[in-house]
Amino acid sequence: xxxxxxxxxxxxxxxxxxxxxxxxxxxxxxxxxxxxxxxxxxxxxxxxxxxxxxxxxxxxxxxxxxxxxxxxxxxxxxxxxxxxxxxxxxxxxxxxxxxxxxxxxxxxxxxxxxxxxxxxxxxxxxxxxxxxxxxxxxxxxxxxxxxxxxxxxxxxxxxxxxxxxxxxxxxxxxxxxxxxxxxxxxxxxxxxxxxxxxxxxxxxxxxxxxxxxxxxxxxxxxxxxxxxxxxxxxxxxxxxxxxxxxxxxxxxxxxxxxxxxxxxxxxxxxxxxxxxxxxxxxxxxxxxxxxxxxxxxxxxxxxxxxxxxxxxxxxxxxxxxxxxxxxxxxxxxxxxxxxxxxxxxxxxxxxxxxxxxxxxxxxxxxxxxxxxxxxxxxxxxxxxxxxxxxxxxxxxxxxxxxxxxxxxxxxxxxxxxxxxxxxxxxxxxxxxxxxxxxxxxxxxxxxxxxxxxxxxxxxxxxxxxxxxxxxxxxxxxxxxxxxxxxxxxxxxxxxxxxxxxxx
Amino acid sequence: xxxxxxxxxxxxxxxxxxxxxxxxxxxxxxxxxxxxxxxxxxxxxxxxxxxxxxxxxxxxxxxxxxxxxxxxxxxxxxxxxxxxxxxxxxxxxxxxxxxxxxxxxxxxxxxxxxxxxxxxxxxxxxxxxxxxxxxxxxxxxxxxxxxxxxxxxxxxxxxxxxxxxxxxxxxxxxxxxxxxxxxxxxxxxxxxxxxxxxxxxxxxxxxxxxxxxxxxxxxxxxxxxxxxxxxxxxxxxxxxxxxxxxxxxxxxxxxxxxxxxxxxxxxxxxxxxxxxxxxxxxxxxxxxxxxxxxxxxxxxxxxxxxxxxxxxxxxxxxxxxxxxxxxxxxxxxxxxxxxxxxxxxxxxxxxxxxxxxxxxxxxxxxxxxxxxxxxxxxxxxxxxxxxxxxxxxxxxxxxxxxxxxxxxxxxxxxxxxxxxxxxxxxxxxxxxxxxxxxxxxxxxxxxxxxxxxxxxxxxxxxxxxxxxxxxxxxxxxxxxxx
Ligand SMILES: [Zn+2]
Numbered sequence: 001x002x003x004x005x006x007x008x009x010x011x012x013x014x015x016x017x018x019x020x021x022x023x024x025x026x027x028x029x030x031x032x033x034x035x036x037x038x039x040x041x042x043x044x045x046x047x048x049x050x051x052x053x054x055x056x057x058x059x060x061x062x063x064x065x066x067x068x069x070x071x072x073x074x075x076x077x078x079x080x081x082x083x084x085x086x087x088x089x090x091x092x093x094x095x096x097x098x099x100x101x102x103x104x105x106x107x108x109x110x111x112x113x114x115x116x117x118x119x120x121x122x123x124x125x126x127x128x129x130x131x132x133x134x135x136x137x138x139x140x141x142x143x144x145x146x147x148x149x150x151x152x153x154x155x156x157x158x159x160x161x162x163x164x165x166x167x168x169x170x171x172x173x174x175x176x177x178x179x180x181x182x183x184x185x186x187x188x189x190x191x192x193x194x195x196x197x198x199x200x201x202x203x204x205x206x207x208x209x210x211x212x213x214x215x216x217x218x219x220x221x222x223x224x225x226x227x228x229x230x231x232x233x234x235x236x237x238x239x240x241x242x243x244x245x246x247x248x249x250x251x252x253x254x255x256x257x258x259x260x261x262x263x264x265x266x267x268x269x270x271x272x273x274x275x276x277x278x279x280x281x282x283x284x285x286x287x288x289x290x291x292x293x294x295x296x297x298x299x300x301x302x303x304x305x306x307x308x309x310x311x312x313x314x315x316x317x318x319x320x321x322x323x324x325x326x327x328x329x330x331x332x333x334x335x336x337x338x339x340x341x342x343x344x345x346x347x348x349x350x351x352x353x354x355x356x357x358x359x360x361x362x363x364x365x366x367x368x369x370x371x372x373x374x375x376x377x378x379x380x381x382x383x384x385x386x387x388x389x390x391x392x393x394x395x396x397x398x399x400x401x402x403x404x405x406x407x408x409x410x411x412x413x414x415x416x417x418x419x420x421x422x423x424x425x426x427x428x429x430x431x432x433x434x435x436x437x438x439x440x441x442x443x444x445x446x447x448x449x450x451x452x453x454x455x456x457x458x459x460x461x462x463x464x465x466x467x468x469x470x471x472x473x474x475x476x477x478x479x480x481x482x483x484x485x486x487x488x489x490x491x492x493x494x495x496x497x498x499x500x501x502x503x
Numbered sequence: 504x505x506x507x508x509x510x511x512x513x514x515x516x517x518x519x520x521x522x523x524x525x526x527x528x529x530x531x532x533x534x535x536x537x538x539x540x541x542x543x544x545x546x547x548x549x550x551x552x553x554x555x556x557x558x559x560x561x562x563x564x565x566x567x568x569x570x571x572x573x574x575x576x577x578x579x580x581x582x583x584x585x586x587x588x589x590x591x592x593x594x595x596x597x598x599x600x601x602x603x604x605x606x607x608x609x610x611x612x613x614x615x616x617x618x619x620x621x622x623x624x625x626x627x628x629x630x631x632x633x634x635x636x637x638x639x640x641x642x643x644x645x646x647x648x649x650x651x652x653x654x655x656x657x658x659x660x661x662x663x664x665x666x667x668x669x670x671x672x673x674x675x676x677x678x679x680x681x682x683x684x685x686x687x688x689x690x691x692x693x694x695x696x697x698x699x700x701x702x703x704x705x706x707x708x709x710x711x712x713x714x715x716x717x718x719x720x721x722x723x724x725x726x727x728x729x730x731x732x733x734x735x736x737x738x739x740x741x742x743x744x745x746x747x748x749x750x751x752x753x754x755x756x757x758x759x760x761x762x763x764x765x766x767x768x769x770x771x772x773x774x775x776x777x778x779x780x781x782x783x784x785x786x787x788x789x790x791x792x793x794x795x796x797x798x799x800x801x802x803x804x805x806x807x808x809x810x811x812x813x814x815x816x817x818x819x820x821x822x823x824x825x826x827x828x829x830x831x832x833x834x835x836x837x838x839x840x841x842x843x844x845x846x847x848x849x850x851x852x853x854x855x856x857x858x859x860x861x862x863x864x865x866x867x868x869x870x871x872x873x874x875x876x877x878x879x880x881x882x883x884x885x886x887x888x889x890x891x892x893x894x895x896x897x898x899x900x901x902x903x904x905x906x907x908x909x910x911x912x913x914x915x916x917x918x919x920x921x922x923x924x925x926x927x928x929x930x931x932x933x934x935x936x937x938x939x940x941x942x943x944x945x946x947x948x949x950x951x952x953x954x955x956x957x958x959x960x961x962x963x964x965x966x967x968x969x970x971x972x973x974x975x976x977x978x979x980x981x982x983x984x985x
Contacts, residue, residue: 090549091549092547092548092549098548098549100548105548108548110542110547110548110549111542111547112542112547112550114549209549209551210549210550210551211549211550212549213548213549214548214549214779216778217777217778217779218778244553245543245551245553246551246553246779247551247552247553247554247779247780247781248778248779248780248781321775322775322778324583324773325581325583325592325593325773325775328583328585328591328592328593329546329548329590329591329592330548331585331587331592333587333590333644334545334590334644335547335548345587346585349585369773372583372773372774372775373771373773374771374773377773377775381775
């Protein structure tokens with residue numbers, strides 16, 4: 001390993017891509033450096049479910065040939081050529097296991113690549129492996145993985161957030177240059193906040209869901225978890241755009257491409273998320289970030305956000321209803337693990353699903369089945385759809401005179417493993433600040449904005465109207481520069497000993 | 504007590520688009536199991552459906568042909584149930600907002616014409632097939648049929664008995680075939696029906712309790728199932744029992760049904776709009792464009808045959824039974840053959856032979872134009888009717904061009920003076936008694952001699968020329984008379 005390679009894990013992905021193009025380091029070197037780190041630290045963190053060690057090195061060599069050829073003929077290689085990255089395990093990867101951290105799909109190898117995976121491959125990135133998550137993306141702490149929990153790199157006794165906990169922890173711990181996650185009600189933003197990385201949930205329809213194992217189809221979006229705002233923006237640029245394989249994707253309007261500046265942005269701070277229920281240090285971070293934006297010329301003021309009380313109930317009804325249908329296909333007939341010892345077809349379904357799914361997945365399937373059932377359909381699913389329309393209207397009204405909203409991602413920083421597993425409602429309330437953007441289909445971004453007294457990252461959420469990702473990147477860039485978090489890295493040696501103590 | 508049968512049909516017809524409804528897989532019948540499918544139509548994790556717009560165009564065409572209102576915005580919905588032939592564990596169908604609303608189909612019954620109202624027509628996907636004990640014991644799944652586009656045509660309970668149910672299904676089949684939106688091959692399952700049956704005392708306005716029989720795949724099965732179910736219900740009522748609302752399985756081999764699933768076991772399909780698909784929008788200009796493409800429908804064609812061409816009702820009905828038969832008839836007409844002759848050649852000659860041989864026009868080795876050219880040869884006096892029948896017999900086996908066949912079979916009309924004279928001479932020489940009878944005043948004998956002369960000519964003589972020559976030989980030159 002060259003002296004340079006040791007510091008590779010502190011670079012952001014664009015920085016590493018530039019270093020690779022300048023031939024300061026080779027892709028096999030960078031890849032080996034990442035694989036070594038995974039070897040050293042992932043036993044503690046638990047971010048990976050599957051490491052493509054040999055395949056990644058082979059891909060790195062191919063990337064290096066592309067880089068060499070480009071250097072020779074003066075052409076521009078693909079933007080992330082040779083950069084080692086990783087994917088949440090609910091993104092289908094041809095020939096590589098895709099298990100959604102579920103017993104039911106253990107060993108399942110898809111015959112095709114998700115569109116997002118194809119686009120990442122086209123960017124030249126080297127895929128290191130598949131990342132841990134809450135089973136079928138259902139959870140807020142990553143404790144619902146059927147394989148193992150993920151530990152927070154900043155304090156291994158704490159959760160990384162969920163459901164893209166493996167993605168956030170891998171990026172924070174320097175086990176991947178960036179990662180893809182998926183966000184249904186906060187599953188990118190919450191772990192990004194808990195682990196101190198940047199996470200974007202794009203506008204619904206911006207990124208193809210083809211090949212993303214569905215949780216709740218009307219809410220799911222794939223997005224980046226990255227070490228810098230610039231990385232998140234670049235990865236989003238690769239992913240976004242209409243896909244003929246996903247009917248819900250749209251072409252981005254031309255106005256979405258315009259570069260934005262912070263000066264003159266009208267920023268609202270929703271009062272609903274600045275109450276006593278929010279950890280004081282998180283509230284302080286929101287106000288501090290408001291001042292940074294104001295210092296760059298933004299107009300910042302508190303505002304009201306209508307219909308917030310409907311967010312959590314509407315979200316859990318809609319997402320569970322869709323999940324109950326989406327997860328019905330896991331019946332053991334064609335793929336996945338079929339139970340043994342059944343007497344009838346109904347028995348096969350019941351035994352396979354009882355054994356294959358974890359408790360949280362079963363809870364959501366039961367809830368979703370109930371809210372769609374004859375006699376309850378209108379009262380629950382029907383009402384939730386109405387509430388959803390009402391929530392969208394609420395955002396429309398706020399965005400009539402605001403360019404973006406600034407607030408916390410979660411009421412507090414990362415909590416301890418086991419702290420909330422006994423009470424599903426407490427766990428669901430972790431999503432209280434994030435599910436609104438999901439229900440409204442609008443973009444929201446989590447950006448690190450400092451640390452609390454315990455040294456845990458604080459993430460702030462920026463929310464904008466549909467297709468306003470560029471506005472979010474501009475404001476997030478301002479907060480990133482002012483907060484200065486990019487220079488601070490978790491001490492993985494300490495994390496390991498804390499994990500040992502916690503066991 | 505006299506009862507009236509009340510019956511409604513849900514007809515499922517596969518649409519004959521080139522590709523399936525959600526993916527690019529070929530929409531073809533059969534194939535080795537699980538070879539005509541992909542991640543989308545087999546519902547693999549992460550795969551998403553994208554609507555084939557041709558399916559919408561086909562369904563709109565069928566809807567317009569059945570006088571439906573086309574919804575400018577309709578929605579695909581998920582019908583959730585577990586069964587191994589449905590790998591997503593939900594069927595994508597339409598529920599609250601179907602593509603076609605209302606409409607009607609006119610049918611002919613022994614009691615005269617009836618108009619059967621439609622509730623709706625909606626789009627959905629077909630399921631795969633289960634193969635029980637086909638390869639050793641156990642059940643295997645063939646997903647080739649998954650994602651084949653279907654329309655479901657739902658009638659109002661307007662049908663009053665087995666005859667009407669069958670006539671309605673035949674009328675729907677004719678319309679779908681005329682529109683070229685479905686293969687309507689019952690034996691391949693591309694058209695099948697669920698039948699609802701109830702009975703009520705004649706004159707009653709309330710409906711009785713209905714039962715449903717699913718997946719009937721022939722007109723005969725529909726007819727028999729309705730009849731048998733009505734009888735069963737009548738027997739129950741006569742015995743003072745009640746009809747239970749249930750789904751019954753019709754066994755066409757045994758000619759009886761058995762209870763499958765009662766009302767209390769009715770499935771809750773938990774329909775909701777499919778979030779993977781966007782609403783289907785059909786503009787007024789789309790509708791106008793498709794309406795302009797509508798072919799002449801069987802009922803319209805029949806009316807034209809009767810009204811404009813002056814064809815008898817019974818013949819018109821036979822000629823318009825299918826698109827293939829009507830097109831064959833019109834190809835005969837297109838050769839300049841008169842309507843009456845064309846009807847005779849198609850209905851009396853061709854259909855009778857096909858019937859006798861158990862064949863259909865689809866199996867013919869020649870087309871309507873060839874038959875038309877044969878009829879034209881007769882009309883032009885180049886081939887006699889009897890010879891033409893022989894030529895047709897040959898064409899039915901091996902095809903071929905009528906004029907060439909007439910030549911090679913030696914069936915062209917003999918019209919030269921020498922040939923005619925030789926035939927007359929042979930007839931007179933061969934039947935001196937008949938000649939004597941004729942000359943003593945027996946007009947009947949002329950017919951006999953004419954037959955002998957034609958026989959001598961091998962049946963090929965131009966009958967007018969032959970008759971004139973025979974008369975001249977018997978009576979002397981025509982000019983001499985008067
Ligand atoms: Zn397919």
